[in-house]
Amino acid sequence: MHQAHDDRRVGLVLVGFSPADRLAALSRHLRWPGRVLADPDRLLYHRLQIGRASWWRVYSPATLAIYARAVGRRQPLAKPVEDTRQLGGDAITVGPVVRRLWRPRSPDDRPPAHQILAMAARLADTTPTTEPEES
């Protein structure tokens, strides 16, 4: 997403339900240019009614094969501390109001970044920019 982002009128916000320190590490790894917010109680997820994947979608044969190979190599498996079935999503806000929402049906069911950014640009075209407050 952030590699395709070049519109200064549109901000990028990463939201996850992992602990804040893990998300901070992920954002450094990704070189994420925007804000990174932790939502461990999944308040935003619930508000946007972002669902959970079925067991067979999360633990597909390909995923199970990855785990089987790791066991075969005697690699330690990290015990999940999160809801492994939680899906993600994409949204566009204007101010604090969500105006466009993409809710996936499966873990990999996400729209292409350019489609989201194009929609955000169209909304920015019709949204007056907030002037910074004087201090």
Place this chain on the structure above:
Amino acid sequence: MPATEPVCIDVADLTLTDCVTGRQAALADLRDVNVLVILRHRH
């Protein structure tokens, strides 16, 4: 691919945590247009 849904969902009352500062981040403070990328669980 999921279809986009035009919605009107106010999230101004929600407060999350800024992962860099560790401080609370009120979504009421969101200004202008933002794309929210909401992560799923990662194996």
